[in-house]
Amino acid sequence: MAHETNSLWIFGYGSLVWKPDFSYKRRKVGYIKGYKRRFWHGDDFHRGDKEKPGRVATLVEDEEACTWGVAYEVPESHMEESLQYLNVREVLLGGYITEIVEFVPKEKSHTPLLALVYIATSDNPIYLGPASDVEIAAQISISSGKTGHNIEYLLRLAEFMRLCCPEVEDEHLYSIEAALLKIFPHGEITLSAQRAL
Numbered sequence: 158m159a160h161e162t163n164s165l166w167i168f169g170y171g172s173l174v175w176k177p178d179f180s181y182k183r184r185k186v187g188y189i190k191g192y193k194r195r196f197w198h199g200d201d202f203h204r205g206d207k208e209k210p211g212r213v214a215t216l217v218e219d220e221e222a223c224t225w226g227v228a229y230e231v232p233e234s235h236m237e238e239s240l241q242y243l244n245v246r247e248v249l250l251g252g253y254i255t256e257i258v259e260f261v262p263k264e265k266s267h268t269p270l271l272a273l274v275y276i277a278t279s280d281n282p283i284y285l286g287p288a289s290d291v292e293i294a295a296q297i298s299i300s301s302g303k304t305g306h307n308i309e310y311l312l313r314l315a316e317f318m319r320l321c322c323p324e325v326e327d328e329h330l331y332s333i334e335a336a337l338l339k340i341f342p343h344g345e346i347t348l349s350a351q352r353a354l
């Protein structure tokens with residue numbers, strides 16, 4: 158591939174951290190400032206349906222907060238194809254809109270960069286908004302859609318955070334995970350249990 162100067166960076170903080178499914182040249186773990194990740198967006202396609210919408214991640218503005226995830230570098234040669242794919246998955250099917258944010262790589266020697274991010278705002282028709290950890294966990298426990306169960310979505314995100322950002326305290330994510338594991342006390346829903354099947 159000839160040396161390409163124009164790349165587009167895409168920041169993922171939900172399913173995109175563990176399942177980008179688009180072409181990229183490299184990825185960096187890091188964070189964006191001014192947003193907190195909340196399971197306040199409804200999903201009636203990928204992880205839920207019209208009767209029982211799932212709960213998936215979105216970003217809520219909070220100048221004190223930051224959200225950890227993955228930035229993917231998409232080379233110019235793959236930009237159109239990747240954006241078309243994400244437009245269907247995130248915008249048309251997921252109800253997200255795009256923003257540009259500053260991404261700060263975890264690697265201290267790497268400089269911050271601008272990235273595209275998909276955010277679902279409260280005026281979105283399937284936006285569900287705040288709920289207690291127990292209520293969110295209960296909704297996740299009974300929702301599944303075209304792409305899979307809502308439990309898998311939550312557990313894979315928690316797995317990513319433990320693996321790649323072990324020093325990060327994500328109280329919202331881990332308290333929902335804890336509430337979910339209480340619903341299934343024998344650990345039958347953990348990813349390791351599912352892998353053993």
Ligand SMILES: N[C@@H](CCC(=O)N[C@@H](CS)C(=O)NCC(=O)O)C(=O)O
Nearest residue numbers: 169170171172173200203251275304
């Ligand atoms: N935009 C967030 C969330 C993305 C997300 O979870 N989008 C849903 C659409 S509602 C999705 O792509 N789900 C695919 C899946 O659940 O495997 C991100 O950057 O990761």
